[in-house]
Amino acid sequence: MKALLLESIHPFAESILREAGFEVETRTGALDEPELIDALQGVDVVGIRSKTEITPTVLEKAGGLTAIGAFCIGTNQIALDDAATRGIATFNAPFSNTRSVVELAIAEIIAMARRLTEKDSSLHKGVWDKNSKGSHEIRGRKLGIVGYGNIGSQLSVVAEMLGLQVYFYDTDDKLAMGNAHRCGSLDELLETAEVITLHVDGRAGNAGFFGAEQFAKMRPRSLFLNLSRGFVVDYDSLRENLLSGHIAGAAVDVFPTEPKKRGEAFESPLQGIPNVILTPHVGGSTEEAQEDIGRFVAGKLRDYVERGTTTLSVNLPSLTLEERAGAGEGRRITHLHRNTPGVLAKVNSILAEHGVNIEGQLLNTRGENGYVVTDVAQLPDAAITDLRAMPETIQLRIIG
Ligand SMILES: NC(=O)c1ccc[n+]([C@@H]2O[C@H](COP(=O)([O-])OP(=O)(O)OC[C@H]3O[C@@H](n4cnc5c(N)ncnc54)[C@H](O)[C@@H]3O)[C@@H](O)[C@H]2O)c1
Secondary structure (H helix, E strand, O other): OEEEEOOOOOHHHHHHHHHOOOEEEEOOOOOOHHHHHHHOOOOOEEEEOOOOOEOHHHHHHHOOOOEEEEOOOOOOOEOHHHHHHOOOEEEOOOOOOHHHHHHHHHHHHHHHHOOHHHHHHHHHOOOOOOOOOOOOOOOOOEEEEEOOOHHHHHHHHHHHHOOOEEEEEOOOOOOOOOOOEEOOOHHHHHHHOOEEEEOOOOOHHHOOOEOHHHHHHOOOOEEEEEOOOHHHEOHHHHHHHHHHOOEEEEEEOOOOOOOOOOOOOOOOOOOOOOOEEEOOOOOOOOHHHHHHHHHHHHHHHHHHHHHOOOOOEOOOOOOOOOOOOOOOOOEEEEEEEEOOOOHHHHHHHHHHHOOOOEEEEEEEEEOOEEEEEEEEOOOOHHHHHHHHHOOOEEEEEEEO
């Protein structure tokens, strides 16, 4: 098997794949469409980050791809449905930078409460502004988390360890961590907390969901953070609330439009306002997160190729599979198919016709695709031919 890793993916990924027996080629940059199509000839597994686009044309012309690893969080750069239709499993790293985002949020809450950016900038200008006015401890303060998913719930745990009282609101019914208090509505949270931090996901319905009405409901002189998605907040309204003093400070890491490249110019209505911390979408950008992304995604690619495991795949039905018992003797058939009634019965009747003994079998479906994995004691070539010839078959792999 051959793997191509683009965009300077962490070396952990290369070593995991090499250990699993892959021949690995690495490149530092992203490739455009024609270059990528060329580079993918003879490649089984490709690893990319956010700058390489895997379009329907790339998938059509790439030939023999088995899996794609997105060594990042987002997968917008990949034609996921097309990949699924061609039986190409895609994996990403949804949790690898959770802790990094949480730590930045905590640092920013303390920095805003102590007005650190103002003190820092005064002293750099030679002004010794030693005074305690407007500087606060965070101990005992009420933190309001909007969106209690991977990041929100981990922030809840770390914030409690620092003595904050945690309140949260989530549209889903989430388990409260530690002593965190669930609010029944966003309004209840806004009226209670002194620091509001957004960690909602990027679903379309969240566009502009936090604006003038929500800022007005926040307690006077509270702090506001957004490290989720830029388009969920009305930043003009945040600016007005900062200038009027209703909001005492803000930390913003994500923006509705962000420069594509490092060094490009950037503009925001929040620039130049005191006690406002602006960061260039670096919440999850740490060396530790990159290392974990390399480990996590390479592990998923290896497990898919070696065992057929699709756990946490973003486009195929999920199956968690153990290594085949009695390795070396039997074989594992992974059969990705169009999800129509009777496919499992057909697979099993083909195996029965050829006298194949089934040792174990698992099935799962996702939208238009079904995935059945069957461990067998022996497998004649004729059975493989018949399974491959089924009109519903998208991809058949024999492992072992
Ligand atoms: N700044 C960064 O560098 C960085 C890094 C990683 C993730 N993120 C962003 O952080 C956000 C959270 O990531 P996550 O991994 O915790 O996601 P997640 O999917 O685990 O959690 C999101 C939570 O928000 C809830 N939610 C969605 N809409 C809501 C609404 N309108 N009101 C209340 N709750 C709502 C969901 O039910 C879910 O529990 C995402 O938008 C992600 O893109 C940013």
